[in-house]
Amino acid sequence: MPLTSRRAVLKLGVAAAAMVAMPRLVLAAAQSAYRHYAPQASDWRGFDLSTSVTPPDGGATSVWLPIPSVDTPWQRTLGTKWTGNAASAEVVTDPATGASMLHARFDAAQTDRKVEVTTRVETRNRTIDWSKKSDVHEDPAVLKEALASSSIAPLDGIVAETARRVTAGATTDVEKVRAIYNWIVASCFRNVDTPGCGSGDLKALLASATPGGKCADLNGLFVGLARASGVPARDIYGVRLAASEFGYSQVGASSPDVTSAQHCRAETWLEGYGWVAMDPADVLKVMRKETDRWIRDPLVAPVDAALFGNWEGNWVAYNMAHDVVLPGAASATSVPFLMYPQGLAERSGRFDELDAKAFSYKITAAAA
Structure with a gap:
């Protein structure tokens, strides 16, 4: 056409x-700020990529937060840490695809829930x-x-x-x-x-x-x-x-x-x-x-x-995975791909990963 x-x-x-x-x-005039688009080989740039979640109260709840698990000539991971009041939290990997994520679990009676995971990465063009x-x-x-x-x-x-x-x-x-x-x-x-x-x-x-x-x-x-x-x-x-x-x-x-x-x-x-x-x-x-x-x-x-x-190199890869199983879910739960936080509540079921406000999560990136 x-x-x-x-x-x-x-x-x-x-x-x-x-x-x-x-x-x-x-x-x-609006386009005058543009430069000819032609990425060239570049030095490494460091970033701290953080995902924080304050899931709503109400029943036992699990969240899975994707973290960068790709190390290549254009990206490398330097370390991951987490903070918060989750009853438990650990970095887990879907064995079939290699996709990594932080799996955090909150007890049914727990209130004021919060967990944050931060990964330091370096990228280049x-x-x-x-x-x-x-x-x-x-x-x-x-x-x-x-x-x-x-x-x-x-x-x-x-x-x-x-x-x-x-x-x-x-x-x-x-x-x-x-x-x-x-x-x-x-x-x-x-x-x-x-x-x-x-x-x-x-x-x-x-x-x-x-x-x-x-x-x-x-x-x-x-x-x-x-x-x-x-x-x-x-x-x-x-x-x-x-x-x-x-x-x-x-x-x-x-x-x-x-x-x-x-x-x-x-x-x-x-x-x-x-x-x-x-x-x-x-x-x-x-x-x-x-x-x-x-x-x-x-x-x-x-x-x-x-x-x-x-x-x-102004972007970071989480994974290259399809049909990702969420480790530790009460029943076999998978997603076609893992690019957004995932959540599962005992009472209300799956969270809408596209509704960051209701979920509720925030992702930030800062130069390191």
């Missing part, structure tokens, strides 16, 4: 309409030089896992059909993932009405003529289509930590309060390059929220180019 037609179909919301109505001189290849290897078991289906990302039916159509004519893995990335940017859209980061349900997403969602949907679609094409790929669930150094408000945190700054990224394994960063969802976010001319806008082009292989 041509971009001009897609724009009409998507019925842009109030924010985009306001941008369209903005006089060109005013728009140019992730970049690639497409002109250079190297002899890189990965554990075959890891690559096999990165080709598997999950409860929200089956690899048959409409997912397989879409993958075949999108990658038709591509002969190498690089060509396949480039075709998938370009198709998502050209054919999907960021739906501002999608709750949270989206459900990641690929069949539901592809059932629409114009697939729309947020990062767990759009980057999850990249991963699903890559896997269905025989290219290892995986979702990486995390949260933004700091503003973009290039002035783009939508690809960074706007304040130290990052309670609603969750973001899912993606990566794919390419022979000669190793694990390579991907983030078509943020291209669509910039298109929807920071421009009035979609991909034709000069603000979008460098983001589109850079996020195929690069990203800024």
